[in-house]
Amino acid sequence: MRSVTETLIKYRSLVGIITLVVVLVLATPSARSIVIGFFFMMVGMFFRAWSSGYINKDKELATEGPYSLTRNPLYFGNLLIGTGIAVASNNWTAALICALYYFPFFTFLIAIERKRMKRRFGERYEEWARQANLFFPKIKKVRNFNFNISYYMRNREYRVLFYSLIIIAVMVVKYLRKIGFI
Numbered sequence: 001m002r003s004v005t006e007t008l009i010k011y012r013s014l015v016g017i018i019t020l021v022v023v024l025v026l027a028t029p030s031a032r033s034i035v036i037g038f039f040f041m042m043v044g045m046f047f048r049a050w051s052s053g054y055i056n057k058d059k060e061l062a063t064e065g066p067y068s069l070t071r072n073p074l075y076f077g078n079l080l081i082g083t084g085i086a087v088a089s090n091n092w093t094a095a096l097i098c099a100l101y102y103f104p105f106f107t108f109l110i111a112i113e114r115k116r117m118k119r120r121f122g123e124r125y126e127e128w129a130r131q132a133n134l135f136f137p138k139i140k141k142v143r144n145f146n147f148n149i150s151y152y153m154r155n156r157e158y159r160v161l162f163y164s165l166i167i168i169a170v171m172v173v174k175y176l177r178k179i180g181f182i
Helices: 002-010 012-026 031-052 073-089 092-131 149-154 158-178
Strands: none
Touching: 002 012, 002 092, 012 073, 012 092, 012 158, 031 073, 031 149, 031 158, 073 092, 073 158
16 A cells, blocks of 8 residues: 555656646636636635745644644645636536546545654644644634745745646637637
8 A cells, every 4th residue: 555655646746737738638718717717726826825935844843824724725725726727627527637636636645644744743733633624724813924935935836826827828828719819
């Protein structure tokens, strides 16, 4: 089982890229689907960017900012981005492919990560886990705004913004071709 787990984790980006390419090929975007999808993607990108400014991977347990609302704010941001891509695609098959990629894959990753974090941080993790939701953020006031731009840069989160803008650009080009503008 360990080798299957390691293989899935190792190739998660490749599987995501293949899924994305298939979704983009199937996409039949409309002006409305692009606008609504882009909104979801922007909210997801914001949530990921905000989260990445609090996480010092494998060195500290992040419990402030978005991590006080959910233990998996980066994955929650991914869900919003994926939802945006599915909506922008304006294609039920593409949306289904997004869901079939996201839900089993990230559910598995969350379970693996939870075990790893329990081993690494012990009781401190358990205490935090009782206060923060597993996935969907709690609706509450966030204290301790200690966003660290160096964490954001070290985590290379700016890549998510860059790739998301490329995805929307592809959707716009497909739409403009569909209406005969280009």
